[in-house]
Amino acid sequence: MKDLSLSILDIVMNSVKAEASLIEITLEDDGNLFSVHIADNGCGMDEAFLARVTDPFTTTRTTRNVGMGVPLFKLAAEQAGGTFSITSEPGKGTELTASFEQNHLDKPPLGDMAATVTTLIQGSPDVDFSYRHATPKGEASLDTRELRETLDGVPLDTPDVLSWIQDSLCEEERMIQT
Amino acid sequence: MKSIEELKKIREQTLKTINLRKEDGEDAVRIVVGMATCGIAAGARPVLAACLDEVSKRNLANVSVTQTGCIGVCRLEPIIEVYVPGQEKVTYVSMDEDKARRVIHEHIVNNKVVTELTIGAEGA
Numbered sequence: 001m002k003d004l005s006l007s008i009l010d011i012v013m014n015s016v017k018a019e020a021s022l023i024e025i026t027l028e029d030d031g032n033l034f035s036v037h038i039a040d041n042g043c044g045m046d047e048a049f050l051a052r053v054t055d056p057f058t059t060t061r062t063t064r065n066v067g068m069g070v071p072l073f074k075l076a077a078e079q080a081g082g083t084f085s086i087t088s089e090p091g092k093g094t095e096l097t098a099s100f101e102q103n104h105l106d107k108p109p110l111g112d113m114a115a116t117v118t119t120l121i122q123g124s125p126d127v128d129f130s131y132r133h134a135t136p137k138g139e140a141s142l143d144t145r146e147l148r149e150t151l152d153g154v155p156l157d158t159p160d161v162l163s164w165i166q167d168s169l170c171e172e173e174r175m176i177q178t
Numbered sequence: 179m180k181s182i183e184e185l186k187k188i189r190e191q192t193l194k195t196i197n198l199r200k201e202d203g204e205d206a207v208r209i210v211v212g213m214a215t216c217g218i219a220a221g222a223r224p225v226l227a228a229c230l231d232e233v234s235k236r237n238l239a240n241v242s243v244t245q246t247g248c249i250g251v252c253r254l255e256p257i258i259e260v261y262v263p264g265q266e267k268v269t270y271v272s273m274d275e276d277k278a279r280r281v282i283h284e285h286i287v288n289n290k291v292v293t294e295l296t297i298g299a300e301g302a
Binding site: 001002006064067069118119154163 | 182184185186188189191192193213214215216218219223224226227230233234243244245247248250
């Protein structure tokens with residue numbers, strides 16, 4: 001993966017596949033440590049599957065036996081002096097945290113989070129996403145539950161709504177860039 | 179700063195035109211973009227964005243763009259599939275933003291398959 005926003009897009013697709021109705025994506029940058037926290041209320045994993053989930057030869061797919069998303073993300077964190085952890089409870093959901101040393105030579109750039117969030121909403125307009133990105137300069141955030149209230153019946157994947165989401169988030173991200 | 183006021187305006191505007199979209203009609207065209215790990219790593223996110231942009235810019239009311247998982251030929255990602263009613267599905271491989279826009283111009287608007295970008299031409 002070229003940047004973290006692509007990994008995050010890939011990882012959150014797992015939450016969508018787990019039939020979560022609410023997915024929280026939180027990025028925190030305190031200047032030294034950059035952390036990514038993803039929490040969903042999807043179907044969760046049992047202990048046996050959770051133990052194997054960072055193995056590239058673990059997947060829920062039945063057509064093939066490789067699943068690279070989680071192992072690649074874990075590798076990216078560990079290569080950048082960070083840590084990776086994942087907890088899950090069947091029927092309740094899954095939580096995942098990855099941290100990166102902000103100034104580590106091997107920390108991938110964050111990339112375009114506005115595009116990642118927009119792509120997620122376009123792909124699953126009925127799922128709620130709560131996104132927050134905090135840096136020492138401020139905070140960017142978006143919550144589809146609030147947008148839904150304003151839109152009152154107009155779907156989130158309406159082209160003009162998606163452009164609005166992308167543009168407004170892009171601007172907020174620019175303002176908190178360090 | 180983009181405001182909630184603007185979002186409200188978009189809502190009003192959309193309600194006026196919502197009946198013009200005919201994604202479920204008999205002439206409904208579907209574009210499916212592979213968005214699994216392999217697709218994303220190969221550059222599917224900008225390809226999807228280009229498809230959405232082109233469809234909305236050209237006001238193609240009968241065309242829907244959706245995401246799917248791994249299509250099965252990871253080395254040829256980004257892959258998009260085009261479903262035109264009454265025609266065989268066409269699979270385009272090694273897409274980028276420009277190629278995706280070209281597929282929409284030539285295949286969807288002008289109804290002429292871009293043979294050189296299909297999976298058959300790639301010699302899979």
